Amino acid sequence: MVRPIDLIPSPIKLLLALTYDLFSLAVAFYFAYIIRLGIDNIEFSRFENIAFICVAISTLALFYLFDVYNSFVRFFNAKALLKIQLLLIIGCIIFYLCSLVFDAFIPRSVPIVFFVIASIQIAGARALVSLISRKHLFDEREGVVIYGASSAGRQLVHALSLGKKYQPLVFLDEKKRYVGRRVLGLKIHSHHNIAKLIKKHGQFKVLIAIPTVDPARLKQIVAHLEPYALELLIVPDMSDIVSGKRNIDELREVSVDELLGRKPVEPIAELLSANITDKIVMVSGAGGSIGKELCRQIVLNKPKALILLDVSEALLYEIHQELSETLAEKYNSLHVEPLIGNVQNGMLMSHIFNKHKVQTIYHAAAYKHVPMVENNVIAGVTNNVLGTYEIAQAAIYCEVETFVLISTDKAVRPTNVMGATKRLAELVLQGFAKKEHNTRFIMVRFGNVLGSSGSVVPLFKKQIKNGGPITITHPDIIRYFMTIPEAAQLVIQAGAMGTGGDVFVLDMGKPVKIVDLAYKMTHLMGLTVKDATNPNGDVPILYSGLRPGEKLFEELLIGDHPRKTQHQRIFTANERSLHYSEVAKIIHQLKLAMCDEDEAEIRKILIAAPLDYQPKNSLNIVKKTKALVAS
Template identity: 75%
Template sequence: MIRRIDLIPSSIKLLVLLTYDLLAIFSAFFLAYFIRVGVQGIDISLQEISVFLVVTVFTLTLFYYFDIYSSVVRYFNAKSFLRIQSLLIISTIMFYMAGVAFNAFVPLSVPLIFLVMTSIMIAGARALIGFIVDQHWFAQREGVVIYGASNTGRQLVHALSLGNKYQPLAFIDEKKRYQDRNVLGLKVFDHTKINQLVNKYGQFKVLIAVPEVDPIRLKQILASLEPFALELLIIPNMSDIVSGKRTIDELREVSVDQLLGRQAVKPIPELLSANITNKVVMVSGAGGSIGKELCRQIVQHNPGKLVLLDVSEAFLYEIHQELLELLSDNQNHLVVEPLIGNVQNGMLMSHIFNKYKVQTIYHAAAYKHVPMVEHNVIAGITNNVLGTYEIAQAAIYCEVETFVLISTDKAVRPTNVMGATKRLAELVLQALAKKDHSTRFVMVRFGNVLGSSGSVVPLFKKQIKNGGPITITHPEIIRYFMTIPEAAQLVLQAGAMGTGGDVFVLDMGKPVKIVDLAYKMTHLMGLTIRDEKNLEGDIAIKYTGLRPGEKLYEELLIGNQPKKTFHKRILKANEFSLFWPDVAKMITQLTDAMRDEDVSKIKALLKDFPLEYQPNLINEKTETVRAADSKGDVKEEVKKEVLMVT
């Protein structure tokens, strides 16, 4: 209700208040005479009418001059009351003086009664409105526009009408049969006329009431709304609404992965279950972003037992409790074993594998933050290389069937220590795969995942909520992104494909320019970026410069001619590998340098090893990328450079 009043033009509000005050003065004037002389004694002559006109004009002029009409009535307070009361006292004095001047019949009691009546009708009425609003008799509701005038949108309007948070203003719908008509008293606008709605209502939230929409269609809807910097909310899944887990008005924020989303590829059930169903599965780094999602998906495929391993007690507790709740809701009696341990302890790993008869390992434990590893070189190598070596040796010794390493695109021609350690970890497993044993080693390499620890998405979200600035290292930097659930699902399937020593890469889709991502995230939250085109924007962007070892763009392949697999989003890389004696020699050299805490020597060794590690490499393709991106699309140029199928 209040939102609708706010939308009334100021000129109309002024006219309404002037009209009301005029009627109040008129009523108070004649009631004062009625109370004083009674109905029989009232004899209004031209003199009394002249007094009335003088008092009315004088009072309204006073109110206008002292900004009574520029005040918001619903915020009327004691200070406002005293101001109006003071002006009414002055008007009362003018009443008496005008009576004397016009020689009108104005007994002394009439102006006093007039003062009481105008105080009640003018100051009292305003005070009553302020009190009602303060007591939330009419809740102040935020204006929203609902995208979708079909059954779901109408249900949402009914649900919102029972609450006190949102006030529906209009519908947006693409169906011609709804457009320019009224549904439940709300006008339906074409989706191409959002600008008209913004001009009419100002800023508002958009509630997307399109049930069970596929990711591609949702991406199109969001892309059409995003440039207007309107905060977007979406209804819960219909399955949750039907089951009673959620109500239709339990709105949630639109996530960036929905804005950047792509059509999901139906998984191949045989691949998902091959290494999991009825097997004892262990996830190392189970408390990390990828580790957690692997656990969530693994429990859906009926493992015999799930072993969670993490060095962090807090992260381990968090995922263990989440899985217990999930299993309880589904009446699943799966045994989940949470174990605190470090993969660098080979004896502990062997003990765990023997005790629980582990058959499949998903090795997600790693230090993956580029700047942190850059400043903690020895720790990075100890965990990412030696830790992988220790857990892999234990797996061979205990005859674990399958070992899947979660690798990264930063392992390809690395320019930072983290990437070099992950590429060396790949070489370790490739070399071990060539030895005579029964463990099958598989490596899966992919890029950034939305929302993971260290991802720009949660960082940007925090910075936007804090009012900015958003920090970006370089205006031309681009990255490939994938959602955590899709990455985990593809990892599970790729792990079932390998025959031993295979390196698989995941199709990451189209590259995303990080500065564009910042703009989109800001707009999704109903704010705008402050730049040369919009000096009044809400959030600034600050460029901090590329960090040590950071590339403008990442790659997923080293060699040429990747092989297709029978899953359209998984490719098999044709990568260089070594035999174990060569890898063992590298590990020995690294271990000696680490024992001496000689970081310079460690970096020199990494450069000498066949990792293509170039820490001082300047990206020679910056200008090429910038030129290719002049129209906002770097897909073709980057595809040529990184040999990525998109």
């Protein structure tokens, strides 16, 4: 913790105190003679001057020897007052003795008056400072370094000076012409001097005062600061500051997607609006992470109506309330209809589609947590496979124009039940696509999204705040990550492509090693990982071993040579599909096994189906994993 007064170097504080006390002794000496003789009768000889020099030097030396200058002024008390009084009495005795030693003219009353005036100025001033000093000078504040000495940085310093939480130490800036100068009394350092600043000030927070910054640039800044294990905070977006929604000192944490994220690609307006604008759109699983974001994006593209479908009343209420508030703020009269329902109920789905004249469906309802589905095979197959089968049949029957399935990278060469069910769901829709009807089926496959209910990010964040341990299944495990808004936006655009039965995959960027993510998240929160190289770290990591069906890495493609589309981050997968009769046969087998509640038989059917399903803990891919990370 830092106080503004602590930023003054100790030698300067001592010099200021000595200067003040010397001035006070001089004033006391001069006024003692004025009071005794009158101003017109004062004439100092060299002996009186020598006497003053002796008194001043001896008094200041006594103050120094008896630790008057090592005392905290804000803690000045009766004991400190008594010490100064006694030392001043000794000084007065020396004053009087000077009249005998140097034959100086010192009337007996002069040392007494000198004592009174000196006491008022020296002891009284210290007592006064202790009582009425501005409190913020002595409040303990948290030391912060401000990254960016531009307008936003200066505004932030002004805002922080009015509060009692943070004490700015210095500025950091990348512009060489700024380095070495001072702004608002704070020195500007190069952004390469962080190690030196840590050595001088200890650990501190870094406030990134760049409210409008390119995501790729912000990623570079955060990546540069992250290894130092300094907690990073960032000012709000400039648009929010200008609109008055937020103040510049309403700092927020740097999110993981800003650390791992990439520069977004401008969406293609025609693709965003093709299946939404002036159409009646439904989102199944609207209360889930992806479902919610799809709803937010859909609202922006002016549908005729939006139908929210979810089996969870609580989640459905939550997204409906959020959308209602957003629309009310924008004076948008869009009709949003929340419906509780299960996609496994084909008759209910048909009733909803007919009643609301649904034209576009985004099917996000699925069980997607690998361990949960692995331990609940029947529920996983019922929802992910049969649920998709029923809602797709209802869509065909009601002549829904477009049906978009939200798939997953775990459907590629699956090693777990969840992945197998999602791959089978893709084959179901591809089988339907080969029949004669008016519904266009599209599948969009992508990897993990940051901040979703199944993401490691919120789990790691909770574990780090609790002091650990951070639980990771394997030191070599890697995953692809994408932000939820980008994923939803790309899903909508991919859904506007293709003729039917197409599988689109999203460009997920480079894979991320989960253990590296854990280190970076820990550092972003101002802590360090406890490991062999840092035994005194804050948060340990615990490797729990791969869970049943979990891979070391995920893939997005089954075949090779994906084809480009008009969007640079959307590709068409070149993969095999099944005729509807083959799909129907697998569905029939599953229904029979489900009736018997025969979990073992269900697993056998999934293994026998052309899903490339290999129920193992992991594949022999360690070398490939390391090659991916290295690239």
